[in-house]
Amino acid sequence: MKIHSVQYDTSLKKDYNIKYPSAVEKEYSVGLNTGYSVAFSGSGASKSKAAAKVFNNLGNKFGDKIFRAEKFQKLLNVFEEKTVVAQALVALVVAGVFRPATNMAMAGKKDREDSMYAAAHAISSAVIGFVVSSIVMAPFDAAFKKIKANPKEYLSGLENLFGVKEIGRRKLEKSTPYKKISKMAQMIPDSIVLGIPKAMLTIALIPPILKYVFGWEKKANKQDVQNNDFAKKFIDKQVFEKFQGGVK
């Protein structure tokens, strides 16, 4: 049986034997739960600064309930630790749900088929982007976690570069250069290296997905359908597949 040593954070207690019933609350008599009711006695502290906002009804508003949900906090973890996967997830929601829904809602009788095609196109590209990014980035995210967990092993000697006295987790969290270059390192494999191949793969996989998943195909040279889309009006199918405006 192995028992790890217990680390008490004695530095916090060492110098302060008196427990403050929240000094700030005491001074400002706000939201007291300690029995104090002392009015503000500071000397002009409020002159230069606007009064700080007290969160009314904290924990009970709709937004608070979302913030307190375990799933939301797990999602935030993904956004910070697996930024590329999160980016693909946003694309999945926006391009896979919002965009097709709006395409269909805005579709008129004349361009209904084109809107369906555009909707299917958006869903396909979002799903492919998410799947590819998730698979490729999983080992990169795991590797980055190792760097974060043991920065001394990987980053020793870079104190000057990051502007810290020594390499340590909390010190690095406070270092803007470290945060900047880390985010860049996290996103380069997907955004720069994988960006173009992923876009090409998306283009290549859209026709079979349309055919086999959605069960229909856009007619290549239909003459009878009038549509208002400038791009589609003057170009052939192949090019249109590559152009929808914006990022896929």
Added chain:
Amino acid sequence: MQIRLQTNNTYNSSNYNYGKAKVPFTGGTNFKSKLFNPVYKQYDKFTDWIADNYYKRFYRSNFAKWFLDKTKNVKNMTTHMSAVGATLISGMYTIRTLQNDKLDKEKRKTLAINDMMTWAISTAGAYLIDGKLAKWWDGVTTRFAANYLLDNPKAKRIRTFGDWNPANLNKFMQKWYIVKNRRIDNLNRKIALSIADGTYKGARKPNLQHVAEQVSYKNIRDFNLDVLKNKHLTTLIDGMGVLKSLFVFGMVYRYVVPVLVMKPANKLGAYLHRKSEEKAQQKQN
């Protein structure tokens, strides 16, 4: 069997698990884990390799030095990396359009301009909206942190600061100098007492000065790093920032511009094209 006791020093604890006691089960045999063990080991080795050969090299590269030197004023890399990724993809679409032999020159040019316009409007719009939302989002993030403190009283550091209501988090941040000065008063009193009874060992200088009123926090991230020192909360606060930027860039690049802006733009383009065709026909006649 391992027993690991959790302490409240969250940044020094190597196995921080968000306040839950962690007792790993190692007894018995597990068919699945035995079956996949070699795979996990290989995967673990592979991630080690990436950590060594990609991340470690990247941090130590001349590019990293050059980049950090040139971008001292830049803070949010998530937005810039999103923009760079979008620029590359848009650039690829533009080049492919220009190289398409099935189109005549004029059409290629028009489409390429359309691609570039989409990219330019999206990029400018995304940066603009991201910047405009920054202050509001800081407030939202502070409220999020207050909710976190509501559910995790340990993170309030009650033993040091006494019990306080997270609803007053903004005040706690803004009037931080009051707490700080009270702690300094307390220290001075202790030092004076120890000097008086002859037990003072000179570890600290007597008569520590009060901090100025400017010692306050506007940003919940800094406040957490300096005062609350909660690692999990730091990750969540950073996650809130990334969430905002990715959502704004995703919405603008993939929804607002393509759906809401490009459709009217296409109609306008079609109208202009029809007009120019009519003019050309009139000239021919």
